[in-house]
Amino acid sequence: MAEKAIMFDSSRCSACKGCQVACKTWNLLPSPIELNSQKWSGTLQNPPDLDENTRLVISFDEKPREKYGVDWAFGRRGCSHCTDAPCVQVCPSGCMHKDEETGFVIFDTDLCTGCQYCHMACPFDVPRYHNVGLSGYNITVNKCTACIDRVRNDRAPACVSTCQPGALMFGDRDEMLKIAHERVDLLKEKGFEAARVYGENEMGGLHTLRVLKYPIEQYGLPENPQTSPLLGAMGWMKPILGVGAVALVGGLGISFLTGLGYHRDEMRYDEVNHDIIDVDTGETIRHIDKEAGER
Amino acid sequence: MATKRFIKRHSLQTRLTHGTVVFSCIWLMISGLFIFVPPLAAAAPGVAQFMRVTHRIVGTIFILVPIISAIAAPGGFKAFLGKYFTKWTPEDFEFMKKFVPYMLGPKRVHMPDQDEVKSGQRVADGMLILGGIAMGVSGLVLWLGTSVFAASPGTIAVMRFIHDLFFMVLVVFVAAHFYLGSGIFQPYRGTRKLMFGSGEVPESDALYHWGFWAREEIEKGENVVEREV
Incomplete structure (x- = not known):
């Protein structure tokens, strides 16, 4: 199977949120149904962000034009499925991993230890967690898997399958990139100068490609996504600890061997005459000359 | 049977605080390994979850017990600080200079007299305390x-870096502390009883390890007890 990608064309998106519904339906992710139980984002964006049961959100951004009207940007907020996925690099249990065939970043809930390091590493602020609480028990990650179960059975991800205006496409990554560039060329012809493809090279290449109609700021995407340089430093800590531990054990072992057979005579202190005396022989080992300032 | 003198060195509260911190520290290291060493978590994710929960509970104990102990005995805490933040004597510097040769040849290298807390102890224990504080603060934020x-x-990345870094620092200093404190190092035989026993040190051992302090205590006599052994 060739490397795959989901391609989101913001210029075609009507923000119907059918993809959000399809995602929840296929992945059995509930939504709160109580009155006013959702936070209000201040826009039509709903829910306001990704959460433990929401892997995909259509983002809304309005920017007034200079003369009249607004640039109304619809974005697709969810996992970008990085080639150089830092979440995979930091995952201590192997829960977060790459699907070698497609390049999508997927996870195995049974292996999740709930450390939440993947959230720390993600430059897109994506992974969310079930059961977050003080006890830390049974915290498990949740994020877009590109419906890998569907993909492995030659079906498009649920979000793509339901997109009426054709803003979402799925296929081989090379082909998706080609279409994305064609769309950008067309948008530029129509006067959308800021139009661009996002995801071709970012983080080694994303498997969620985006055609951005408006400037990138309107989509909440980082211009140059990067992960903390400290994560790299943490990578070499463990080998150092390993070498250090071996050296320490070796050093203490030598110290122990050189100390074998050590013996010292029992001492007592004569506080009247300020003498240190060998208990067995009664000999004065040392006199503390208090008058000379000795302690 | 002979009468021997002992010097009271550590109070019951100090020993209980130390013991609680020791067992907390050991458990925190074991449970932390399930995150620090990926194959462990991958091999037993259920155990890793259990370890994570206990890491939080024991971490709370690790942080709170010394604080409660300090609040319960403010005078003792002040005296404790005074022993560590004190001006170094020439003997203190000599001790540090001779420390490694002594560790590798205790039969031929003789150490200078020391006050109640050896200069090496001040450095090592200081690192343990600093490491404990860094682990506690970063752990709380995490x-x-x-x-x-x-x-x-x-912020999480920085805190995790600090947590990992001081874990490494603590492994080194805890191992050295255990080696000396438990008396595996032959000249330190019997020191285990100072924290995991009566808290008293025999006169002869006190004169060997902390000469200045031992003589001062014996001259004062307040903390000296005689016992048939």
Whole structure:
């Protein structure tokens, strides 16, 4: 199977949120149904962000034009499925991993230890967690898997399958990139100068490609996504600890061997005459000359 | 049977605080390994979850017990600080200079007299305390910042770096502390009883390890007890 990608064309998106519904339906992710139980984002964006049961959100951004009207940007907020996925690099249990065939970043809930390091590493602020609480028990990650179960059975991800205006496409990554560039060329012809493809090279290449109609700021995407340089430093800590531990054990072992057979005579202190005396022989080992300032 | 003198060195409260911190520290290291060493978590994710929960509970004990102990005995805590933050004597510097040769040849290298806390102890224990504070603070942010409030990914990354770094520092200093404190190092035989026993040190051992302090205590006599052994 060739490397795959989901391609989101913001210029075609009507923000119907059918993809959000399809995602929840296929992945059995509930939504709160109580009155006013959702936070209000201040826009039509709903829910306001990704959460433990929401892997995909259509983002809304309005920017007034200079003369009249607004640039109304619809974005697709969810996992970008990085080639150089830092979440995979930091995952201590192997829960977060790459699907070698497609390049999508997927996870195995049974292996999740709930450390939440993947959230720390993600430059897109994506992974969310079930059961977050003080006890830390049974915290498990949740994020877009590109419906890998569907993909492995030659079906498009649920979000793509339901997109009426054709803003979402799925296929081989090379082909998706080609279409994305064609769309950008067309948008530029129509006067959308800021139009661009996002995801071709970012983080080694994303498997969620985006055609951005408006400037990138309107989509909440980082211009140059990067992960903390400290994560790299943490990578070499463990080998150092390993070498250090071996050296320490070796050093203490030598110290122990050189100390074998050590013996010292029992001492007592004569506080009247300020003498240190060998208990067995009664000999004065040392006199503390208090008058000379000795302690 | 002979009458021997002992010097009271550590109070019951000090020993209980130390013992609680020791067992907390051991458990925190074991449970932390399930995150620090990926194959462990991968091999037994259920155990890793259990370890994570206990890491938080024991971490709380690790942080709270010394604080409660300090609050319960403010005078003792002040005296404790005074022993560590004190001006170094020439003997203190000599002790540090001779430390490694002594560790590798205790039969031929003789150490200078020391006060109640050896200069080497001040450095090593200071690192343990500093490491404990760094682990406690970073651990709290890692814990609460991902449950009670949402710390930024950058903050979490820094805190995790500190947590990992001081874990390494503590492994080194705890191992050395254990080696000396438990008396595996032959000249230190019997020191285990100072924290995991009566808290008293025999006169002869006190004169060997902390000469200045031992003579001062014996001259004062307040903390000296005689016992048939």
